[in-house]
Amino acid sequence: MLDYTAMILAIGPELWLAATALIGVLLGAVLKDKFNAFAFKFGALVLFAAAAFSLMNYQGGEAFNGLVRTNTFVNFAKFVSYAIGGVTLMMSEGFLKRHNTIRYEYALLTIFASLGIGMTLSAADLMTLYMGVETLSLSSYVMAAFHRDSIRSSEAGLKYFVLGSLASGMLLYGASLVYGFAGSTEYVAIAAAEPSVGMMFGMVLMIVGLAFKVSAAPMHVWTPDVYEGSPTPVAAFFATAPKMASMVVFANVMYTVFGGIIEQWQMILSIIAGLSMIIGSLGALTQTNIKRLLGYSSIANIGYALVAVAAGQEFGAGPLLVFMTLYVIASLGLFAGVLSMRRKGGMVEGINELGGLMRKRPWLAIALSVLIFSMAGLPPFGGFFGKWEVLNAGLDAGLLPLAVILVLASVVSLGYYLRLIKIMWFDEPTEKFEAIDGSVTFTVIASAVLTGVVFLIFIYQLSGWAGNAAAGLAI
Amino acid sequence: MGGFPILSAMTFLPLAGALIIMVVRAATAGSRDETQAGSEGRTALMAGLIISGATFLVSLAAFAYYNPAEPGYQLVEQYRWYQNISYKMGVDGLSITLILLTTFLTPICLLASWNSINKRVTEYVVAFLVLETFMIGVFTALDLVLFYIFFEAGLIPMFLIIGIWGGPDKIYAAFKFFLYTLIGSLFMLVAVVYMYQAAGSSDFEVLESYEFARNAQTWLWLAFMASFAVKLPMWPVHTWLPDAHVQAPTAGSVVLAGVLLKMGGYGFLRFSLPMFPDASHLFQPVMFALAVVAIVYTSLVAWRQTDMKKLIAYSSVAHMGFVTLGVFSFNEAGVQGAIFQMLSHGIISGALFLIVGVVYDRMHTREISAYGGLVHRMPIYATLFMLFTMANVGLPGTSGFIGEILTMVGGFQASTWAAFGAALGVIFSAVYMLTLYRRTVFGQITNPKLNAIKDMNLIELICIVPLALLTILFGVAPNLIFNITEGSALRVLNLMAGG
Numbered sequence: 014m015l016d017y018t019a020m021i022l023a024i025g026p027e028l029w030l031a032a033t034a035l036i037g038v039l040l041g042a043v044l045k046d047k048f049n050a051f052a053f054k055f056g057a058l059v060l061f062a063a064a065a066f067s068l069m070n071y072q073g074g075e076a077f078n079g080l081v082r083t084n085t086f087v088n089f090a091k092f093v094s095y096a097i098g099g100v101t102l103m104m105s106e107g108f109l110k111r112h113n114t115i116r117y118e119y120a121l122l123t124i125f126a127s128l129g130i131g132m133t134l135s136a137a138d139l140m141t142l143y144m145g146v147e148t149l150s151l152s153s154y155v156m157a158a159f160h161r162d163s164i165r166s167s168e169a170g171l172k173y174f175v176l177g178s179l180a181s182g183m184l185l186y187g188a189s190l191v192y193g194f195a196g197s198t199e200y201v202a203i204a205a206a207e208p209s210v211g212m213m214f215g216m217v218l219m220i221v222g223l224a225f226k227v228s229a230a231p232m233h234v235w236t237p238d239v240y241e242g243s244p245t246p247v248a249a250f251f252a253t254a255p256k257m258a259s260m261v262v263f264a265n266v267m268y269t270v271f272g273g274i275i276e277q278w279q280m281i282l283s284i285i286a287g288l289s290m291i292i293g294s295l296g297a298l299t300q301t302n303i304k305r306l307l308g309y310s311s312i313a314n315i316g317y318a319l320v321a322v323a324a325g326q327e328f329g330a331g332p333l334l335v336f337m338t339l340y341v342i343a344s345l346g347l348f349a350g351v352l353s354m355r356r357k358g359g360m361v362e363g364i365n366e367l368g369g370l371m372r373k374r375p376w377l378a379i380a381l382s383v384l385i386f387s388m389a390g391l392p393p394f395g396g397f398f399g400k401w402e403v404l405n406a407g408l409d410a411g412l413l414p415l416a417v418i419l420v421l422a423s424v425v426s427l428g429y430y431l432r433l434i435k436i437m438w439f440d441e442p443t444e445k446f447e448a449i450d451g452s453v454t455f456t457v458i459a460s461a462v463l464t465g466v467v468f469l470i471f472i473y474q475l476s477g478w479a480g481n482a483a484a485g486l487a488i
Numbered sequence: 489m490g491g492f493p494i495l496s497a498m499t500f501l502p503l504a505g506a507l508i509i510m511v512v513r514a515a516t517a518g519s520r521d522e523t524q525a526g527s528e529g530r531t532a533l534m535a536g537l538i539i540s541g542a543t544f545l546v547s548l549a550a551f552a553y554y555n556p557a558e559p560g561y562q563l564v565e566q567y568r569w570y571q572n573i574s575y576k577m578g579v580d581g582l583s584i585t586l587i588l589l590t591t592f593l594t595p596i597c598l599l600a601s602w603n604s605i606n607k608r609v610t611e612y613v614v615a616f617l618v619l620e621t622f623m624i625g626v627f628t629a630l631d632l633v634l635f636y637i638f639f640e641a642g643l644i645p646m647f648l649i650i651g652i653w654g655g656p657d658k659i660y661a662a663f664k665f666f667l668y669t670l671i672g673s674l675f676m677l678v679a680v681v682y683m684y685q686a687a688g689s690s691d692f693e694v695l696e697s698y699e700f701a702r703n704a705q706t707w708l709w710l711a712f713m714a715s716f717a718v719k720l721p722m723w724p725v726h727t728w729l730p731d732a733h734v735q736a737p738t739a740g741s742v743v744l745a746g747v748l749l750k751m752g753g754y755g756f757l758r759f760s761l762p763m764f765p766d767a768s769h770l771f772q773p774v775m776f777a778l779a780v781v782a783i784v785y786t787s788l789v790a791w792r793q794t795d796m797k798k799l800i801a802y803s804s805v806a807h808m809g810f811v812t813l814g815v816f817s818f819n820e821a822g823v824q825g826a827i828f829q830m831l832s833h834g835i836i837s838g839a840l841f842l843i844v845g846v847v848y849d850r851m852h853t854r855e856i857s858a859y860g861g862l863v864h865r866m867p868i869y870a871t872l873f874m875l876f877t878m879a880n881v882g883l884p885g886t887s888g889f890i891g892e893i894l895t896m897v898g899g900f901q902a903s904t905w906a907a908f909g910a911a912l913g914v915i916f917s918a919v920y921m922l923t924l925y926r927r928t929v930f931g932q933i934t935n936p937k938l939n940a941i942k943d944m945n946l947i948e949l950i951c952i953v954p955l956a957l958l959t960i961l962f963g964v965a966p967n968l969i970f971n972i973t974e975g976s977a978l979r980v981l982n983l984m985a986g987g
Binding site: 371372375376386391392393397398401404405408409416417420421423424427428431434435438439472473476 | 514568569570571608611622633636637638640641643644647648651652658659662663666667670671674675677678681682684685
């Protein structure tokens with residue numbers, strides 16, 4: 014007998030997403046191309062409602078005999094991911110219209126991907142985790158190749174698919190090893206099991222798989238290519254909602270499943286974090302394509318977030334949420350900025366195309382500058398506190414070398430962030446960008462205000478929410 | 489006054505003004521065309537002058553409420569902000585003098601830009617006002633994290649000022665300035681996090697009374713030193729300064745030399761000495777050595793410069809060496825002298841950059857060899873230039889003398905050799921400054937372009953004459969400053985001694 018109340022409490026948003034996604038498929042089958050006109054608004058509405066749902070059931074619960082278990086920690090991530098997913102969907106419509114690829118499948122894929130996000134976050138069992146990861150990944154592969162007439166987009170999709178499948182295989186193999194040695198696939202049961210060498214092997218393989226999904230070095234190579242090749246709104250989605258979720262899933266797995274043996278994986282995660290910071294910030298220095306640059310910068314930022322993961326649950330859980338929230342909002346704004354780089358001949362992606370933006374579109378330039386500095390973690394913008402929290406977590410956990418790498422990587426990263434500022438403020442103006450949809454401009458400015466100013470002054474609020482959310486993980 | 493938050497008002501007034509200017513500009517953007525660009529810039533400059541002037545008046549009001557007889561922090565405002573970080577502001581004798589210097593120099597900088605900045609004037613004014621907020625904030629903040637935010641944030645507007653309105657090599661200079669300063673500051677950030685965790689608060693007063701372990705002190709001291717040494721700047725991390733100064737527009741150089749460099753000295757006095765006394769004692773010989781090297785070496789380097797601004801930039805490094813010497817002599821004369829020297833150098837070097845700017849605006853070159861015989865065409869200019877040359881050399885009767893003699897007295901009590909080395913610097917400063925003066929002002933006019941050069945106009949006089957009056961006033965009556973700073977200087981030394 015199913016306990017429906019418990020189900021709704023635990024994974025209400027996911028049930029809603031699954032149901033509406035199927036309704037969407039039916040609508041598509043019936044209405045055919047007529048659905049294209051409102052599929053995006055439908056999808057955005059569904060996602061915003063899912064975000065609201067995850068707040069309503071914020072405390073979470075357990076269902077399906079322990080296959081899913083949610084708490085405030087994952088619900089926080091769900092809320093941010095769904096809300097941001099909805100925003101990316103709203104931004105996508107105009108872009109796809111102009112490229113004659115406006116199809117309702119895109120909106121449905123975003124909903125399915127979000128369903129995958131929700132399932133990975135709700136998972137309390139390795140099987141649920143794997144199913145969620147695959148739901149998210151398969152939707153993502155298709156989205157990356159959504160411009161099927163474009164060679165670059167197809168290449169990105171294929172590359173993502175091949176490498177992603179490999180990583181999924183690793184994750185699955187690791188999970189099977191863990192299952193074999195611990196005797197259960199349930200998080201709680203594994204955590205209670207006696208650690209063994211075989212389990213460590215499984216854990217390492219799982220870390221590799223998860224590190225691929227969050228694009229941490231040295232499993233990062235797909236990121237710049239996929240970001241560059243995918244249609245920009247798709248890259249915007251990849252860089253935000255799944256990033257937030259995968260990071261929290263990563264932390265959730267490490268904290269709940271392997272929380273008792275932190276000394277076994279702290280070093281591994283520290284190395285991954287350090288490598289990500291170094292490779293990401295050095296790699297971005299020479300990029301001339303804005304999407305590739307943001308791809309590398311996301312690798313570096315994931316490295317910072319991994320410092321919080323490596324710090325362990327006690328110190329790192331809250332800071333991770335604060336950092337990732339600030340980061341994905343800034344990332345969303347910057348990708349919205351990329352979406353507004355449109356000339357008569359189509360979209361442009363070279364960073365030099367931003368030349369003299371300050372004189373042509375001053376507010377856009379100021380908003381982008383705020384986002385860039387915020388992402389760089391430079392005061393006086395909110396992003397500074399993201400870095401502050403992560404540094405605090407790292408030093409609390411005694412990871413001083415990692416803190417020093419973080420600091421040095423920040424200096425290097427300023428090299429390319431400042432180059433963007435220089436191009437926008439110092440260089441001679443290039444041709445003015447075409448006007449763009451209101452939703453894109455709104456996203457740029459809103460996210461700049463949010464990360465730059467609101468979360469500077471009201472950082473205690475965000476930090477408080479994140480702290481409370483992290484406290485829910487302990488139960 | 490009740491609970492009126494005068495310090496917050498003073499700090500954020502320029503920022504609010506900058507926002508208003510930006511919004512007004514955006515609102516009138518439709519009615520604007522290229523021909524009106526000039527008048528729009530003048531309007532913005534006028535607005536900037538009014539706002540920064542008002543800020544100066546507010547800072548005077550704050551000064552009026554400040555009681556120099558009390559050594560501790562005054563006019564304190566405190567609100568809980570985030571974790572154990574609070575939004576806390578307050579001033580003591582050390583910070584109020586530097587705040588007054590800041591608010592006094594900013595309107596002068598804007599006025600000095602009246603004729604020399606002709607492109608993107610509105611943005612220029614906005615950048616300057618934002619910079620002013622951050623500079624004041626550095627001195628008013630009484631919370632380490634708040635201080636850090638202001639300290640780092642100041643880099644952004646200065647980066648833009650150098651990068652947009654600078655000379656031919658501005659991009660290089662702007663990047664060098666930013667990255668050099670940032671790398672030091674980020675080490676400080678790690679130290680800030682450490683201190684915050686150790687003491688459980690980032691409040692200055694809590695940190696001052698918290699005793700850090702000896703070993704930890706050494707590392708913390710080094711991390712703070714990494715930041716302040718770059719900012720001050722000390723040899724051998726001073727190389728960003730000549731580039732930044734030469735490329736920055738005149739007003740940028742003034743505020744750089746006048747205020748931004750002082751943050752290094754302020755940091756030493758505010759953090760290194762009271763919070764890490766053991767480490768400060770440990771590193772005293774190193775600091776003396778670096779100070780003497782800075783004074784002697786950069787003086788010699790200054791002598792060989794062919795670019796006027798570069799010469800003054802190197803002389804700044806040398807004069808900041810006196811500040812280091814005074815601060816690390818750990819006695820009243822030295823610390824008081826260091827504070828005085830910071831103030832006096834802010835006025836004198838600011839004025840010298842303005843002086844260079846006057847001829848640069850006319851000739852568009854800073855090469856010393858392009859000048860000569862200016863006295864025949866510009867008598868007023870020659871007089872003022874002479875005054876500031878003498879002040880920079882440290883002639884008695886000018887404020888430069890008081891700062892140098894006191895820091896040397898303080899240094900002498902701590903180390904004879906350090907004072908001896910510093911005294912050499914005084915001689916060298918006379919050598920390079922007088923050489924500069926002789927080659928630009930005296931002699932016959934050899935460059936035919938100089939024949940038509942005009943003497944200083946009214947705006948330039950309004951900028952420079954107040955600085956000249958202050959130089960003499962503080963030179964004749966230094967007690968005006970000492971009375972304000974005495975309590976704070978003694979407080980720093982008491983905290984150091986463990987009181």
